[in-house]
Amino acid sequence: MSANIKKQTSRRDFIKISAQTAAFLAIGFENLANGKGLKVKNLAHEPHIGVEINPYVLINESGKVTLFNARPDMGQGTSQSIPMLIAEELEVRLDQVEIVTSDGSAKFGSQLSGGSSSVSTRYLPMRTVGAAVKEMLIQAAANQWHVPVSACYAKEGRVYQKNKSISLGYGELVASAAKLPVPANPVLKNPADFTQIGKSIPRPEIPSKVNGTAKFGMDVLIPGMLYASIAHAPSIHAKVKSYQGEKAIASPGVKFVLKTERKMPHASTEAVAVLADSYWAALKGKRLLNIEWESPAAEDMNTEKYFNQLKEAGKNPGFEYKESLTGDVNKAFAGANKVIEASYQTPFLAHAPMEPENATVYVQDGKVEVWAPVQGPDSLVTELAAYLGIKKENVKINVTFLGGAFGRKAYYDYVLEAAHLSKQINAPVKVVWTREDDTQQGPFRPGMLSVMKGALDAQGKVQAFEHRLNGASILNQVFQVPLDNAPDPWAEEGINLPDSPYAFPNRRNSFSLVKTKIPILWWRSVYASTNLFGQESFIDELAHQAKKDPLAFRLEMLAGSPRFVGVLKKLAELSNYQQLKAQGKAVGIAIARSFSSICAHAIVVEKQGNGILIKKVYSVIDCGVAINPRNIKAQVQSNITMGLTAAIKNEITVVNGQTQQSNFHDYAVLRQGEIPEIDVFVMSSNEAPGGVGEPGLPPVAPALCNAVFLATGKRVRTLPFDISNIS
Amino acid sequence: MSKYSIKLNGKKHLIDVASDTPLLWVIRDEIGMTGTKFGCGMGLCGACTVLLNGNPIRSCSTPISSIKPEDKLISIEGLSNNTSHPVQLAWIKEQVPQCGYCQSGQILTVASLLESNPNPTDQDIDTALAGNICRCGTYQDMRKAIHTAAKMMKSQSKTKSK
Numbered sequence: 001m002s003a004n005i006k007k008q009t010s011r012r013d014f015i016k017i018s019a020q021t022a023a024f025l026a027i028g029f030e031n032l033a034n035g036k037g038l039k040v041k042n043l044a045h046e047p048h049i050g051v052e053i054n055p056y057v058l059i060n061e062s063g064k065v066t067l068f069n070a071r072p073d074m075g076q077g078t079s080q081s082i083p084m085l086i087a088e089e090l091e092v093r094l095d096q097v098e099i100v101t102s103d104g105s106a107k108f109g110s111q112l113s114g115g116s117s118s119v120s121t122r123y124l125p126m127r128t129v130g131a132a133v134k135e136m137l138i139q140a141a142a143n144q145w146h147v148p149v150s151a152c153y154a155k156e157g158r159v160y161q162k163n164k165s166i167s168l169g170y171g172e173l174v175a176s177a178a179k180l181p182v183p184a185n186p187v188l189k190n191p192a193d194f195t196q197i198g199k200s201i202p203r204p205e206i207p208s209k210v211n212g213t214a215k216f217g218m219d220v221l222i223p224g225m226l227y228a229s230i231a232h233a234p235s236i237h238a239k240v241k242s243y244q245g246e247k248a249i250a251s252p253g254v255k256f257v258l259k260t261e262r263k264m265p266h267a268s269t270e271a272v273a274v275l276a277d278s279y280w281a282a283l284k285g286k287r288l289l290n291i292e293w294e295s296p297a298a299e300d301m302n303t304e305k306y307f308n309q310l311k312e313a314g315k316n317p318g319f320e321y322k323e324s325l326t327g328d329v330n331k332a333f334a335g336a337n338k339v340i341e342a343s344y345q346t347p348f349l350a351h352a353p354m355e356p357e358n359a360t361v362y363v364q365d366g367k368v369e370v371w372a373p374v375q376g377p378d379s380l381v382t383e384l385a386a387y388l389g390i391k392k393e394n395v396k397i398n399v400t401f402l403g404g405a406f407g408r409k410a411y412y413d414y415v416l417e418a419a420h421l422s423k424q425i426n427a428p429v430k431v432v433w434t435r436e437d438d439t440q441q442g443p444f445r446p447g448m449l450s451v452m453k454g455a456l457d458a459q460g461k462v463q464a465f466e467h468r469l470n471g472a473s474i475l476n477q478v479f480q481v482p483l484d485n486a487p488d489p490w491a492e493e494g495i496n497l498p499d500s501p502y503a504f505p506n507r508r509n510s511f512s513l514v515k516t517k518i519p520i521l522w523w524r525s526v527y528a529s530t531n532l533f534g535q536e537s538f539i540d541e542l543a544h545q546a547k548k549d550p551l552a553f554r555l556e557m558l559a560g561s562p563r564f565v566g567v568l569k570k571l572a573e574l575s576n577y578q579q580l581k582a583q584g585k586a587v588g589i590a591i592a593r594s595f596s597s598i599c600a601h602a603i604v605v606e607k608q609g610n611g612i613l614i615k616k617v618y619s620v621i622d623c624g625v626a627i628n629p630r631n632i633k634a635q636v637q638s639n640i641t642m643g644l645t646a647a648i649k650n651e652i653t654v655v656n657g658q659t660q661q662s663n664f665h666d667y668a669v670l671r672q673g674e675i676p677e678i679d680v681f682v683m684s685s686n687e688a689p690g691g692v693g694e695p696g697l698p699p700v701a702p703a704l705c706n707a708v709f710l711a712t713g714k715r716v717r718t719l720p721f722d723i724s725n726i727s
Numbered sequence: 728m729s730k731y732s733i734k735l736n737g738k739k740h741l742i743d744v745a746s747d748t749p750l751l752w753v754i755r756d757e758i759g760m761t762g763t764k765f766g767c768g769m770g771l772c773g774a775c776t777v778l779l780n781g782n783p784i785r786s787c788s789t790p791i792s793s794i795k796p797e798d799k800l801i802s803i804e805g806l807s808n809n810t811s812h813p814v815q816l817a818w819i820k821e822q823v824p825q826c827g828y829c830q831s832g833q834i835l836t837v838a839s840l841l842e843s844n845p846n847p848t849d850q851d852i853d854t855a856l857a858g859n860i861c862r863c864g865t866y867q868d869m870r871k872a873i874h875t876a877a878k879m880m881k882s883q884s885k886t887k888s889k
Contacts, residue, residue, distance in 0.1 A: 209824040210830060211815060252728060435769070634865070665771055
């Protein structure tokens with residue numbers, strides 16, 4: 001394990017020392033405290049002046065420390081967790097520093113918030129950054145005092161001489177420190193000495209989110225900008241055959257009516273934009289457009305037809321995942337005592353972040369500047385440079401807070417739309433999608449079908465286990481990787497061997513690709529959210545067939561995986577599992593590892609009329625080192641709520657290209673009165689940190705449906721389902 | 728275009744907009760206060776909630792023409808000076824926001840609830856917040872913070888009465 005950690009440390013995090021004046025968008029915070037005297041920087045160009053010891057740390061001579069966060073914050077807390085890793089080793093308190101989100105520049109390396117990877121990939125690199133700068137500052141002080149380094153230590157932004165009352169602030173040391181060589185192997189703190197990591201320190205940006213000063217993309221105001229509302233094709237893919245914009249252009253406030261395009265990774269579609277001096281004027285203008293669309297692909301855009309194709313595909317063995325292939329399933333099934341089969345279907349889903357997609361873009365003189373809520377400013381730089389045919393150095397991204405994203409804001413069609421329009425009119429353009437655009441246009445989580453088969457021996461032990469995945473591939477559609485002769489390697493998440501170490505003597509996972517033109521993308525926990533529904537529901541079915549308790553059944557097959565066992569045992573304790581069972585309560589459990597963390601839920605339901613009532617959710621997560629335990633609990637609660645919504649509320653259906661849902665009335669999400677009590681336990685651990693933003697979601701639907709089976713005797717195999725009427 | 732006078736956060740604003748312009752866009756685009764959010768445009772999500780004479784309304788579906796000059800409008804920016812309203816303090820104490828986008832609407836709705844009902848039951852909370860969606864799922868932490876805020880307000884009023 002320690003070898004793994006070492007591999008993550010990368011020298012590329014250190015770039016040549018340079019003294020620079022950099023202009024960045026500051027969305028930082030000057031004071032966490034209780035909101036009193038809080039100053040939050042406005043969206044404006046503020047030069048951050050100081051000595052850049054490496055790309056992530058800027059210290060000026062008055063001692064002000066600026067830390068750069070290269071993982072956009074969409075609510076998961078990276079604007080605290082990532083700079084905290086630097087601050088811990090640098091020996092500064094987070095409330096002493098300013099935090100600034102990186103701008104997509106190459107010097108920051110990968111800047112994507114996705115795959116729950118922020119802390120797990122940055123844990124050592126960011127600590128190393130902080131430790132190296134601290135060593136340089138200490139060295140500079142030692143040189144000045146003519147004492148050995150061992151006679152000095154750093155604390156809260158100052159270097160002290162041991163046993164003496166003299167000290168120097170970082171600002172006094174930074175100029176000489178910057179001339180020193182960057183230490184090749186800075187010494188990291190012993191975790192036992194951490195003063196910030198592992199503590200539930202209040203998130204610094206929270207005061208700005210309770211007084212209206214936090215700046216989201218929606219709040220960007222650039223002098224001279226025009227607001228754009230775009231009439232997208234009702235069938236998603238279409239060309240504009242003709243349009244009449246006279247009425248729109250005559251409408252008060254409207255400045256331009258322009259044909260435009262929506263560039264997605266797998267297709268470009270046409271659209272008509274109305275640009276006005278206020279958003280309301282643009283929206284009203286859009287309603288006055290008369291557009292004739294040509295939709296060549298509409299007949300291929302049907303979710304019902306797609307799911308029928310999945311059922312056909314599921315009859316075939318598919319391309320098998322070689323790494324998880326164990327024994328010989330066919331032989332085992334042929335000679336089995338008992339074979340059971342079941343299929344599980346999960347729907348297309350929209351992300352529905354509370355902040356609809358929006359972007360403000362100014363293209364001028366071969367340069368482009370963006371102000372937008374995006375998950376990966378570096379990948380946006382690459383995409384925009386290619387789209388506009390300009391150099392990457394001429395693209396600058398100002399990342400705002402993201403009002404939710406869940407994967408959606410790693411797809412930059414809305415930013416490219418604003419760029420396309422700005423280039424045409426030579427002025428800054430702010431594109432704001434409506435909720436209807438967000439709900440109907442995609443990209444969506446792809447609908448999937450798990451075709452499961454299992455064999456039990458006479459003792460009720462699993463002899464063979466097969467999981468056939470059937471559906472669309474994000475790797476294929478979005479990243480254009482052909483999968484003609486191979487399974488989608490990404491799609492196996494949550495059920496590959498490291499994620500699902502059940503000791504099956506014979507096992508086979510496979511994938512059958514069914515292509516679709518419906519735009520698809522990562523949706524919180526991605527394929528783990530679809531795969532685990534089949535996997536953990538079917539494990540339950542096998543347990544009942546074997547007449548074994550579902551918890552004991554799992555523990556038996558996971559005996560060789562102590563972290564899984566630890567999570568399940570803790571869950572049993574937290575939920576009083578045995579007692580609930582003895583009382584005849586319907587408590588369903590499921591466990592999943594995804595994004596390098598293990599999470600299990602126990603969901604208690606009660607029969608009510610023809611349906612059920614969700615009474616309580618217990619949850620245990622083992623995410624390795626816990627950076628901010630309170631925030632981890634919040635993320636698990638968040639995943640449970642989103643997982644329940646996905647299980648029992650609406651799905652996205654498409655008929656001849658037309659998405660049938662449009663807003664929160666027919667694509668509903670759970671509200672305050674619909675949330676069961678949730679009790680989350682965070683395991684303490686010294687293992688390498690895993691993800692936190694997603695792993696709580698995959699076990700939700702199977703734990704719920706396993707409980708529904710206990711309460712009603714009915715097995716739910718298609719999501720979403722109506723909890724008030726279970727058939 | 729028509730002229731309107733509205734009183735937002737105790738300050739009078741003279742606005743010249745189309746009569747069907749929703750209050751949301753007047754507050755955001757004309758007055759330039761962006762704490763009130765656009766979420767759905769149909770009064771379904773509550774992100775645009777402001778207080779009209781103390782009651783929560785959906786500003787995205789309230790035309791400016793329906794606002795009288797004497798009406799008192801409060802947006803999140805006007806709830807308190809220095810983020811000092813008990814609901815805001817409770818929200819910080821319980822670390823409620825995640826992405827934070829819906830929270831202006833949640834907080835104003837709760838401030839209004841506690842004004843008329845200082846001891847809300849969980850049922851009262853469910854009813855009062857039924858119109859406010861949080862996609863991040865901060866519901867349980869909000870419920871906790873509401874009870875915290877109610878306690879804070881009680882101890883404040885005790886201090887005042889002494």
